[in-house]
Every structure is written in structure tokens, then in C-alpha cells.
Amino acid sequence: MYLDYLPYESLRPHQDRMLDAVYDVVSRGNQGILMIDAPTGTGKTSCISAALAAAPGKIVVAVRTVSQIDIYIDEINRIWSKTRHKPEIAYMVGKQRICPLEGEFRAESVYAGCLRLREWTKNYVSSKIGKGNAAIYDPHADSIPEEEPGYRTFCPYYLRSREGFEINGSVHFRRSARALDVVEGLKKRVTAPSGLMDSCQGICPYEIMSLYAKNSDIVIMNYSHLFSPDFQDIIFQWLEMDSEKVTLIIDEAHNLGDAVRAMNSRHLTQRMIDLAETEVEKFEGTLGQARLEETREEASWRREGIRIIRQLLPRLRRFLQSRLDRMPEGEALMDADLFRAFLYDGIDDIEDALSYFSDVAVAVADLNLAEGDRENLQGDIQPSLALVLLFLRDMETAETDIALQRKIVVTGVGKRKLVRLEVNNIDPAANIRRITDNVNATIMLSGTFSPLEAYELYCLGEEGRAEKLSLPNPFPKENRLLLVAKKATTQLEQREDMDNREEISGHIRSLIECVPGNVAVFFTSYPMMNNYRDVCLSSSRKVGKKLCVEPRSADQVPELLDLFFSLGARGGGVLTGVCGGKLAEGIDYKGEALKGVAVVGLPLSAYDEIQKEINSYYTMKYGKIKGMLIAYTLPAINRGLQAAGRVIRAESERGVLLFCDRRFGYDDLGGVNQFLPGWVREELILVDAREGGELIQEKIAKWQMDNYSGGNPERDSEILPAGDLKGAAQKRRAQESGRKGDESSSAKRARPRRGGKRDLRELARSLGLGDPGSKRS
Incomplete structure (x- = not known):
């Protein structure tokens, strides 16, 4: 239909x-x-x-x-x-994005704050029913008191989403009639997340959203x-x-x-251990014991579980602290034997110990988690004691499951360092x-x-x-120029070679200086980006563009992008970033926002012990060729394609795309050309830095000519006689036939196509556009 x-x-x-x-x-x-x-x-x-x-x-x-x-x-x-x-269309969005009170939760997550206020709201409704004669409480028929933000005793938005009613002395809850009316209203139009709050009539957007989702x-x-x-x-x-x-x-x-x-991985931090100890103390308190119904046998299990937990939590803290003291920033494989020997010293049966631990963790969860908390489909999962247990369980599972990788990660936050242990699932299938x-x-x-x-x-x-x-690329081929470096590479053995560095620098200069407007240069790492910063800066100054460097903090990205986008209409800017980083994926650079992109290097992961273990797993599962492709090469190709894909986002847009690493152009010597999309392979032109600059100038001049003539072929032929074009083409073919090189078969397939550069320059001048290779091109 x-x-x-x-x-x-x-x-x-x-x-x-x-x-x-x-x-x-x-x-x-x-x-x-x-x-x-x-x-x-x-x-x-x-x-x-x-x-x-x-x-x-x-x-x-x-x-x-x-x-x-x-x-x-x-x-x-x-x-x-x-x-x-x-x-009918509905959506599920995390509470941190749509909660009206999100800004009021200070020392806790929006999920923890929501859980607390929901329980207090239910208590508020219960007290209302207890004080009144009616067996049903409808918040919309009541005068709800105003409370000071940050000091609330209930959530007014959640309150309006529920009606309370009493049966046999117990208070139960159901969706309010007003909430059902709001959902019916949403069915009559398509509402984006940004407009959901205004459509909810003071009712919790998350409750409205989840109710609507059931019937859409x-x-x-x-x-x-x-x-x-x-x-x-x-x-x-x-x-x-x-x-x-x-x-x-x-x-x-x-x-x-x-x-x-990432979702199927576990981690452990010092804060989690602190919170887990607090939960155990609360559990042992009078309130927890009074609310817990248990037999003598169950009480014995609880006591043994608490004894085990009191042993393990301090040991976990000491282990983390020792790694923090000795390990520099970065990540490393965990010595699992050392960890287990230290943690379970004096414990004869690890499985029994974790079973006792589990018994307490379940009891703590029964006390602390409300029944409705399963509706928290994103965010923190409480309590922390259960998370510690799940981490320890996964650590034991990793003893026999080779798809689980155990490692230690040390990060720096300001002058402080933080440490965490991780059990990562490296196979998502x-x-x-x-x-x-x-x-x-x-x-x-x-x-x-x-x-x-x-x-x-x-x-x-x-x-x-x-x-x-x-599927092929649907945009007109004439609106894009795809280049790949013939010589340049960021391979380790060539990275510091002076000729190679000059080739990379030459490609970067060609993109910045020859492409008018905004361009972006994405590198394989922050150190490499810093190594070529001076090249980017000098070329930017030469053509009057402003250099914008990817910040380390995600909080600074919106401001930087606002600046960069504004530069597109006033001289242009040069954006430098990292493949797989904050600027190379998930951002739509439309219109004048981006006219050219260079991907400098094949962005492979660091070939460390962690990556080697992942490579070994997939090689064992699929064989060496397929295994290495999936484990090591595929993520790099994707990071490169994602960065390159920031340019030409609409049919009418034009742009230059440069893969500044010879591995994108060849299949041998670590090349990845065979794995690229078909349309990319067909259009890539192998060039050195000089040739690349010439082709960019030619293409820019052609686009400028098209802009002048409105893309009309008849008018184009009037501006430049057909005979001149033919002669230029013949001359170029003669030059090409005399060229000699040592390209491989894949390189020959992607040999540069050359046009009438000299004629196009003269044409550009005759049209008053200036030299295509000049600053104003």
C-alpha cells in the first residue's frame, strides 16, 4: 500500500x-x-x-x-x-535528552534522580489517597503544589502521567486519562524529538514516548x-x-x-568499588535487615556473602591503585593470572565465593531497585555491587572464552589519572x-x-x-575528483623519509591552496596531525584561509564547527582532524561547508599486544586473509571512507577527494584498493603531488567555466572552440603515451587522466576568474 x-x-x-x-x-x-x-x-x-x-x-x-x-x-x-x-511513528530517546528536570540532578545521573523522584511520587500519591475519601487519585483534578527546583519531593511530570487507585488496602497505578489523550493527539501528526516536550502538556515526555511506542x-x-x-x-x-x-x-x-x-563489555572503576561498599554498609544497617524476610539458612548465606565481599572489594581497590601508580597513560593486556592470584588469595573455591557474593548482590538489588526501573532503557544500571559482581563473573568466563579480552586502561583528566579494568567482547556476531x-x-x-x-x-x-x-554513487561523476597518492605513504618504515614527507606535504598544499573555500585534512592520529601542522598553517596563510584544529575536548567541537562553517562564505577555512575522531564521522558538511577532503594515511589501529590478540582471534576463526581483513584492515578502511565521505553530500555539490596514501591505490604491499567500493575504485586517479595539484587546478577551472556558462554545452563550445579542445586533448594523449613508469597493473588501471590545463588557465583568465592556481581560485 x-x-x-x-x-x-x-x-x-x-x-x-x-x-x-x-x-x-x-x-x-x-x-x-x-x-x-x-x-x-x-x-x-x-x-x-x-x-x-x-x-x-x-x-x-x-x-x-x-x-x-x-x-x-x-x-x-x-x-x-x-x-x-x-x-504512526514513535521513538525511544534517552532520559538525559528529554527529561524536563535533567538540569536539577547534581551529584547523580538523570536515571538515578528519576528513579528516586518516581518512588517519592508514588509515596506522594499514596499519602493523598490515604488522606482523602476517594479510592482514586487523579492528579489533573488536584492542585499540585509548586516546589523549588533541585529540592523536589516528587516529580510533577511523572505525577501527571499516572492515576493512583486503592484495592484491598494497596495502592496501584495506571496511565492517566490525560496521558492517553496526549498519545491520541500525537497520532494525528509527526512530531520530532525537539517538539515532543511542547506536545506533552506537562506530562513526562519519556512516559508519553514509551506509551506511544507500544501501539505505533x-x-x-x-x-x-x-x-x-x-x-x-x-x-x-x-x-x-x-x-x-x-x-x-x-x-x-x-x-x-x-x-x-562496546555494549557487551564490562568495566570496573574505583568509584564503582566505593559505591558498592556503601551499598553493603546500607544493607547491613537496621533498615535493610528489618525489610528483609529470610530463613536461618538464608541469613547464613548472607553473612558469608558479606564476609567474601569485605575481602574482595579492598583487594580490588588496591589492585587498581597499584596499576595507576605503575602504568603510564594508555591501555595494556591484563595479566589475568596475577589478578586472580592476588584477588582470591586464601579463597579455595572461586565459584562458591562468587555465588555467596551473588546472593548478597541480589538482595541489595531487591531492596534498592524499584519494579519500574526496567523502563530505564539507557544510562546507569544500579546497584554498583551487582556491576562489580558481573565484572568478576566475566573475568572468570574469559578464562575459557577467547572472544573476551581483559585489559587495563589508564587515562588522564587534567592533572589527575584514572584507571579502569575492562573485559571486552571482541566478537559481536x-x-x-x-x-x-x-x-x-x-x-x-x-x-x-x-x-x-x-x-x-x-x-x-x-x-x-x-x-x-x-549500489553506485548516484551523483554526477563530473562533480567530483578522486585522487590517490602514487608514492606517499604513512607506513612506519617510510614515515620519516624526507622524500616521502615532502610528497605528503605537497599533496596537502595542493588541496589547501588549489581548492577554493573550506577543506579538511584528516590524519591517522593526533601526533601525525601535529607533525604536519606547520605545513597546513603556512598553506592556509598563503591563500588567506583560517586553520581550525580538532580540539581534544568534545565540548569545544560545536563552537569550532560554527566557526568553520561560517568561513565557507568568506575566504575559506582549513579543518584538521583525526580519522575516526569527533570531526570525521557523523557530521553533515553540506553546501559551502566543505569543498575538499584529504585522508592522510591508512588509519590502522596501533599494532600493540591488544590488537595482536584481536588479530589472533579472527585469524583462528576465519583464516589469515579473512581474519586480518576483519580484525585489522576493515576498521581502517571504514575510518578512511567515513572521513572522505564528509564532502559531496548532495547532487549539486562539487568536491575534491584525496587519499594521501599509496595503499588506497594498490592491492599489493599492504594495499586495500580491492576492498574499496566499486565506484571509488573506478574513479581513483593515481598521482604524485605535482600531478595532483595540476589535476585539481584543471578541475577547479572546469567547474568555474561551468558556473559561468551555466553548464550549457553549446555555450561552452562558443567560449572555447571545439578544435582547440580536440587539439589540447591530442597533445595530452601524446604526452601520456610517452610517459614511462613502474606502476603495477592496478596503478595502470587508475592512471591519471589529463586535460588541457594550459587552455583552461587561459580560458579562466579570459572569463575574469583569475589563474586557477592562484590564491583567488
């Missing part, structure tokens, strides 16, 4: 292919999976239309960031405007809602979804594996498959999903598990 709207009036053929493939997989069901590699501009979000037409039940869209929610809301708005169908056609939620081990088992029950009728769309799916790995193998169908979408076969192994752990579709 939704295919009568297909999202744009003139669908391109490859978009038809994508929508047909989505429709087929979703309509067949049977836990089918479709992986789609579709560059920017292919209309990936329009897949929601085909899924709506074929899906037997609810559609769940999993996104990495809240900003992606707006993209799908825009798509639903198009459906509403183009057809008579009105699919589409629910957008964060990855963690589905793939976190703490929520994975309850999300379908909580939202009353039949998993066999759920169709899952995963956006930006190239991020899914790493995100799931099993946790992803727990969802994908139990829903109707899964559609995985990404603009940087190449090679699909490698991502299939990484995310799904099985060859042939998914159907795969790779």
Missing part, C-alpha cells in the same frame, strides 16, 4: 533495485537479512516505504545517534504528504535498546512486540559491530544474531559497507547468511 508513494518523483534505476530488494526480503520473512551498501544520495531512508508495504507487523529502526531520528521522521512526513496512508507502526530506538545484554531480553516484552512480526532496519550498520562489542535470527526480517543499511562479505562475517559470523546489494 505504501508503494504508491515512492519517495521521489523520479526514481533512479538503482533506487528501484534497492526498494524491490527490501520489499522481497521483508515480504518473505523467515529471518531473512539484506545488507545494502548505498552511498550518500541513494535515498536509503526510503527503504521504510518498501518495508511498510511488505511488513506483517511493527517496524523497528535502530539508529546510532538521536540526529538520525529526524531523517526518518522526514521520510514519514513525505509518506503522509504523498499518500492517504498515515503510519514504526519505533525508532538506539542500538542499545536492542543489542545491550541488559535490555535485549526485555525490550520486546516491554513494548508488547511479537518478535516474529517485527521487521528491523539498522541504519549506519557499519557501526553496529563496534557498538555491540552472537549478540547480533540473537536479534536478527528471531525477527521477521532485517535490513542493514550503510553508505560505507564495503566489502559487504567482510561485514557479513564480522556482524553475522557466517558466509551466505545475508543477501547483499551494492
Whole structure:
């Protein structure tokens, strides 16, 4: 029914292919999976239309960031405007983003503060019922007292979301009539997260959001809602979804594996130990003992559990402190034997000790956690004693599970250093498959999903598990110039070679000096960015551009981006950052925001003991070639493609994309050309720094000519006679035929295409545009 709207009036053929493939997989069901590699501009979000037409039940869209929610809301708005169908769309957003009282929680998280106020609110309602004659308390019929912010005894927003009623002397709660009315109102329009607060009429937005999600056609939620081990088992029950009728769309799916790995990892900090000790003390107090009903045998278990905990927590603190004192900033593999010998010294049976520990942790949770806390789908999970136990359990599991990696991390915050222990899950496939193998169908979408076969192994752990579709770049080829360094590289053995450094510097200068407007240069690391800072600064000054350097603090990013975006219309700026960093992914540089990007180096992870262990795991699982690709090469390719993808975000935009490392252009000697998207491989031109600068100048001059003539071929031929163009081309071909080099077969395939540079320069001058290679170009 939704295919009568297909999202744009003139669908391109490859978009038809994508929508047909989505429709087929979703309509067949049977836990089918479709992986789609579709560059920017292919209309990936329009897949929601085909899924709506074929899906037997609810559609769940999993996104990495809240900003992606707006993209799908825009798509639903198009459906509403183009057809008579009105699919209802809801979303789940973390409380820290939509809680009206978020700014009032000082020393606690919004989740802990919310939990506290919710319990106090329930007590407030109970007292109201006890004082009155009515068996039902409706907050909307009552005069709710105003309280001073930060010193509240109840939450007025949560209060308005519930009605209290008494049965047989016990107080129960249900959704308020006003809350139900608000949800009905939301069904009549599409409301973005930014407008949700104003639509809630003083009722808790999170309560409204969760209530609406149960009955909507589409629910957008964060990855963690589905793939976190703490929520994975309850999300379908909580939202009353039949998993066999759920169709899952995963956006930006190239991020899914790493995100799931992070969600399924545990850590331990000194603060967690402090909080855990506080919880044990509270548990031993009079109030805790008075509220706990237990037999004599249970009391004996509790006492033994407390004795074990009193031994382990101080030892954990001492171990962390010793690592903090001895270890520099960074991360290292943990000596698991040393850790276990120190922690469990004098304890004969570790499993028995952890069982006693568990008995106390469960009792503490029963005392401290409200029943409704399962609705906290993001944020802190309390209590800390349980988290310490889960960490210790995972440490023991890692003794036999080679997919779990144990390490120590020391970080610096100002003049202070912090330490934490981690147990990381390095293989996300099993946790992803727990969802994908139990829903109707899964559609995985990404603009940087190449090679699909490698991502299939990484995310799904099985060859042939998914159907795969790779689409070409839909934007006009003439609007982009893709270059790759013929000589330059950041490989360790060549990194300090003077000729190599000069080649890298030359490529950087060409991008900054020859591309008008804003450009960005992304490096493999902060030290490398600092090594070429002077090059970037001198070239920026030469052409009157301002240098903007990626800050270490995320808090400074918005201000820096505001400055950089403003420079696009007044002389231009040069942004330097790090691949995989705060500026190279997830930011949309549209319009004049970015005209050229250089990716300097292949951004491989540090080849340390931690990375070697990950490489060893995947090599053992998939063999050396596939294993190393997944463990080591694939993340680097993705970081590079993500950084490069910041330029040319719309069909009308033009830009230069430079891979400043020869490994992007070759398949041998550590090259990765064969793993790049097909359209990138086809368009890459191998150049040295001088050739790259010339080609950029030629392309810029051509674009300037197009701007002058309005892209009219007839007018173009009037400005420059066809015979002159032909002669320039013939001359260039003659020059090319005489060139000699030692390029490999892949290099020859990507040999630079040369145009009439001299003629274009003369043309630019005749049009009053100046020398394309000059400061004003």
C-alpha cells in the first residue's frame, strides 16, 4: 500500500533495485537479512516505504545517534504528504535528552534522580489517597503544589502521567486519562524529538514516548535498546512486540559491530568499588535487615556473602591503585593470572565465593531497585555491587572464552589519572544474531559497507547468511575528483623519509591552496596531525584561509564547527582532524561547508599486544586473509571512507577527494584498493603531488567555466572552440603515451587522466576568474 508513494518523483534505476530488494526480503520473512551498501544520495531512508508495504507487523529502526531520528521522521512526513496512508511513528530517546528536570540532578545521573523522584511520587500519591475519601487519585483534578527546583519531593511530570487507585488496602497505578489523550493527539501528526516536550502538556515526555511506542507502526530506538545484554531480553516484552512480526532496519550498520562489542563489555572503576561498599554498609544497617524476610539458612548465606565481599572489594581497590601508580597513560593486556592470584588469595573455591557474593548482590538489588526501573532503557544500571559482581563473573568466563579480552586502561583528566579494568567482547556476531535470527526480517543499511562479505562475517559470523546489494554513487561523476597518492605513504618504515614527507606535504598544499573555500585534512592520529601542522598553517596563510584544529575536548567541537562553517562564505577555512575522531564521522558538511577532503594515511589501529590478540582471534576463526581483513584492515578502511565521505553530500555539490596514501591505490604491499567500493575504485586517479595539484587546478577551472556558462554545452563550445579542445586533448594523449613508469597493473588501471590545463588557465583568465592556481581560485 505504501508503494504508491515512492519517495521521489523520479526514481533512479538503482533506487528501484534497492526498494524491490527490501520489499522481497521483508515480504518473505523467515529471518531473512539484506545488507545494502548505498552511498550518500541513494535515498536509503526510503527503504521504510518498501518495508511498510511488505511488513506483517511493527517496524523497528535502530539508529546510532538521536540526529538520525529526524531523517526518518522526514521520510514519514513525505509518506503522509504523498499518500492517504498515515503510519504512526514513535521513538525511544534517552532520559538525559528529554527529561524536563535533567538540569536539577547534581551529584547523580538523570536515571538515578528519576528513579528516586518516581518512588517519592508514588509515596506522594499514596499519602493523598490515604488522606482523602476517594479510592482514586487523579492528579489533573488536584492542585499540585509548586516546589523549588533541585529540592523536589516528587516529580510533577511523572505525577501527571499516572492515576493512583486503592484495592484491598494497596495502592496501584495506571496511565492517566490525560496521558492517553496526549498519545491520541500525537497520532494525528509527526512530531520530532525537539517538539515532543511542547506536545506533552506537562506530562513526562519519556512516559508519553514509551506509551506511544507500544501501539505505533514504526519505533525508532538506539542500538542499545536492542543489542545491550541488559535490555535485549526485555525490550520486546516491554513494548508488547511479537518478535516474529517485527521487521528491523539498522541504519549506519557499519557501526553496529563496534557498538555491540562496546555494549557487551564490562568495566570496573574505583568509584564503582566505593559505591558498592556503601551499598553493603546500607544493607547491613537496621533498615535493610528489618525489610528483609529470610530463613536461618538464608541469613547464613548472607553473612558469608558479606564476609567474601569485605575481602574482595579492598583487594580490588588496591589492585587498581597499584596499576595507576605503575602504568603510564594508555591501555595494556591484563595479566589475568596475577589478578586472580592476588584477588582470591586464601579463597579455595572461586565459584562458591562468587555465588555467596551473588546472593548478597541480589538482595541489595531487591531492596534498592524499584519494579519500574526496567523502563530505564539507557544510562546507569544500579546497584554498583551487582556491576562489580558481573565484572568478576566475566573475568572468570574469559578464562575459557577467547572472544573476551581483559585489559587495563589508564587515562588522564587534567592533572589527575584514572584507571579502569575492562573485559571486552571482541566478537559481536552472537549478540547480533540473537536479534536478527528471531525477527521477521532485517535490513542493514550503510553508505560505507564495503566489502559487504567482510561485514557479513564480522556482524553475522557466517558466509551466505545475508543477501547483499551494492549500489553506485548516484551523483554526477563530473562533480567530483578522486585522487590517490602514487608514492606517499604513512607506513612506519617510510614515515620519516624526507622524500616521502615532502610528497605528503605537497599533496596537502595542493588541496589547501588549489581548492577554493573550506577543506579538511584528516590524519591517522593526533601526533601525525601535529607533525604536519606547520605545513597546513603556512598553506592556509598563503591563500588567506583560517586553520581550525580538532580540539581534544568534545565540548569545544560545536563552537569550532560554527566557526568553520561560517568561513565557507568568506575566504575559506582549513579543518584538521583525526580519522575516526569527533570531526570525521557523523557530521553533515553540506553546501559551502566543505569543498575538499584529504585522508592522510591508512588509519590502522596501533599494532600493540591488544590488537595482536584481536588479530589472533579472527585469524583462528576465519583464516589469515579473512581474519586480518576483519580484525585489522576493515576498521581502517571504514575510518578512511567515513572521513572522505564528509564532502559531496548532495547532487549539486562539487568536491575534491584525496587519499594521501599509496595503499588506497594498490592491492599489493599492504594495499586495500580491492576492498574499496566499486565506484571509488573506478574513479581513483593515481598521482604524485605535482600531478595532483595540476589535476585539481584543471578541475577547479572546469567547474568555474561551468558556473559561468551555466553548464550549457553549446555555450561552452562558443567560449572555447571545439578544435582547440580536440587539439589540447591530442597533445595530452601524446604526452601520456610517452610517459614511462613502474606502476603495477592496478596503478595502470587508475592512471591519471589529463586535460588541457594550459587552455583552461587561459580560458579562466579570459572569463575574469583569475589563474586557477592562484590564491583567488
